Amino acid sequence: MAVSVVLPRALTPYAHGLGTVQLDASCATVRDALSQVAERWPALVDRVLTEQGELRRHVNIFVGDESITFLDGLSTAIDEGATITIVPAVSGG
């Protein structure tokens, strides 16, 4: 089963308008999943990760209903069929 990566509206222009990116190849962690996304949509992942591969400060990622902040970060394991959701943090001014 595919892993789904659900995008916020602000990032859909970097995936040709897709709201959800389906990953067919297996991936063990959130980082693996993002690497697969980057192969197709590198500009999208530029906006999620810094050039050092770190999650941007005001971006949250959920696996299912749980934030990876409270799991294992980008090393959080994902199962087949998982849904990864990228969400802008509630921050601003």
Added chain:
Amino acid sequence: MNPSTLVLVGTTKGAFVLSSDDAREEWTVDGPHFPGEAVYSMAFDQRAGRSRLLVGVHSNHWGATIRFSDDLGRSWSGPERQAIRFPESSGLSLAQVWQLLPGRAEEPDVVWAGVEPAALFRSDDGGESWAPVQGLLEHEHRPRWMPGGGGLCLHTIVLDPANPDRMAIAISTAGFYRTDDGGATWQPRNAGVRCVFLPDKYPEFGQCVHKVTHHRSRPERLFLQNHWGLYRSDDWGDSWQDIANGVPSDFGFAIQAHPHDPDTVYIIPIQSDEFRVVAGAQLRVYRTRDAGATWGALDAGLPQEHAFESVLRDGLAVDTHRRAGVYFGTRSGKLYASNDDGERWTTLADALPPICCVKTAVLAPT
């Protein structure tokens, strides 16, 4: 109106482009472009037949990018990927683009970017792709540079129009550095610039330089607004002299040379580092016409009481008309303009988002 004059205004919530004719009496306000995103750097590039507006756009969520417009903001393009990227080996990640500066006329495809964390990037294709200047990225002083209130930012780039191997930059808080070999090596040039916030008041580097300006006809003469202290150098920064002669405060951020007279410079004094509003709560631009020997206040048309305003380092600009236009924007979103060298002021906008930068362009005749 046939627009000939542009004022580019970057704010914490987008960019605005104001346009007028040569008289600069009536203005059209266009924007915001990139609503909700911070714009700390803007530039206009008219070299090699371009008419290109460059903008450093920062999303609080999605990071910093460079965007272009070749039609005065009607449409935008630019590299889709994050074009300014630190190499993995540096361990650094781009936080903000603080300065965009088209290069010398003889290098029409060169554009410079000063960024946070403090580094200088160069583009050789008009801003599409960028590479860090390694001599500064790998500078031996880097581990000892300290971030100021705005972060560890490279906010000022000064080019020698005559010598392509010479340029200078300023970093808060690292000080003023100059290269004479095209960027291979950089030497601190801070002799005489005081650090009130360090035990050693005159270190080799570590100064919190807020902005540096000069006139291209006399490039070796530099004017520097420091975190406390107003200075002039007549030797490309080899030495600095205090020129805070008669100003109400020598604290401030913005400093801007006149477009035609190398001895005329504008500043906006700030009360203190602890109370960052204009000195005496009177909104006044100060001008010297004798390279800092004396300063006089310019306040006609500006509020002279209860003006708890502040102007950031890139919030003051001049245009290149014969009778120079002078412009500044405040952190409360007010944009003021003078079309007569600063003698009289009018309000161009009074409720923009907090203003981060003000730049100008006088359009080449088509």
